[in-house]
Amino acid sequence: MIVPTMSKEEVVKEMLSDFDLVMRKSRYEIKALRRFFLKTKKYPFVKAYDYVTPKTKNNWIYFIEAKTKDDIFQVFINYHYTSIGLMAALVHTDKTIVFYTSHFFTRFIEREKLDISKPQDMIKKYFILNYVSSFEIQNNPSGKADEFIGRVNTGVVLGVRTKNKIMVCNTYLSNDMLHKDQTLIVSNLKADVDNYQLMLDTGLI
Numbered sequence: 693m694i695v696p697t698m699s700k701e702e703v704v705k706e707m708l709s710d711f712d713l714v715m716r717k718s719r720y721e722i723k724a725l726r727r728f729f730l731k732t733k734k735y736p737f738v739k740a741y742d743y744v745t746p747k748t749k750n751n752w753i754y755f756i757e758a759k760t761k762d763d764i765f766q767v768f769i770n771y772h773y774t775s776i777g778l779m780a781a782l783v784h785t786d787k788t789i790v791f792y793t794s795h796f797f798t799r800f801i802e803r804e805k806l807d808i809s810k811p812q813d814m815i816k817k818y819f820i821l822n823y824v825s826s827f828e829i830q831n832n833p834s835g836k837a838d839e840f841i842g843r844v845n846t847g848v849v850l851g852v853r854t855k856n857k858i859m860v861c862n863t864y865l866s867n868d869m870l871h872k873d874q875t876l877i878v879s880n881l882k883a884d885v886d887n888y889q890l891m892l893d894t895g896l897i
Contacts, residue, residue: 693749694772700858703781704789704887707770710745710752711783717743718754718766720735729761738823740816753815757823767823769815778811782819790859792818803866804846829853 694706721741729737737758742749755767771780777794784790797814800806808814822844830839840859842849848870851861 693712694770697717703772706748706750707781707783707789708787709843710750710770711787713745714743714752714754714768715785717741718768722756722764722766723757725758729758729764735760741822741840751812752756753812753819755819755823767819767875769819771815780815788863792861794829796851796861796864803864805867809863820875825849827859 693704698706718741735758738755740753740755742751742753751771753769753771755769756764757767758764768783769780770783771778778797779794780792780797782790782792792815794811797811797818800818801808801814802815806817808817822865825842825844827840827842830841837852837854840853842851842852847864847866848861849861850865851859853859861862
């Protein structure tokens with residue numbers, strides 16, 4: 693089980709040891725949905741499933757998403773708690789991982805004006821609305837962490853990429869905010885670099 697005292701390396705190892713099992717579980721659910729996909733005309737289809745791994749007792753949410761009956765893919769999220777609160781991890785099928793902090797989800801809920809307080813529901817809402825994302829790395833020549841900007845359906849994700857290529861999403865800007873003030877990206881990127889130092893100090897990255 694993932695616990696707050698674990699190092700980032702231990703957390704990653706634990707998640708990756710779970711991953712094949714979680715992926716098999718999601719594929720089983722896809723098989724169960726095949727008849728529905730053949731009949732429905734309601735696309736895109738997105739559904740979230742809670743899953744606790746039987747042996748390690750780790751918390752996962754996986755999403756089954758279908759654009760058509762033949763275009764189906766999955767998203768896998770582990771969530772656990774650290775010394776500074778909730779941490780969610782998007783685990784890709786190539787075993788790369790993108791982390792999302794509790795601050796990120798707080799800002800998402802606040803800036804989209806959503807009435808959600810349960811952490812699992814925050815995670816589900818974000819990824820149901822934003823199951824596709826693209827990231828642009830802003831290389832930092834000074835040797836510090838690289839900043840990145842991620843574009844999603846409802847807004848912009850801002851974060852840092854560490855020297856060992858771990859990506860951490862720290863904050864979120866809604867489309868509405870950006871329409872009003874384009875300078876918000878620059879100021880929030882600076883705040884992310886400051887938050888990166890905090891995470892280094894606490895051993896989270």
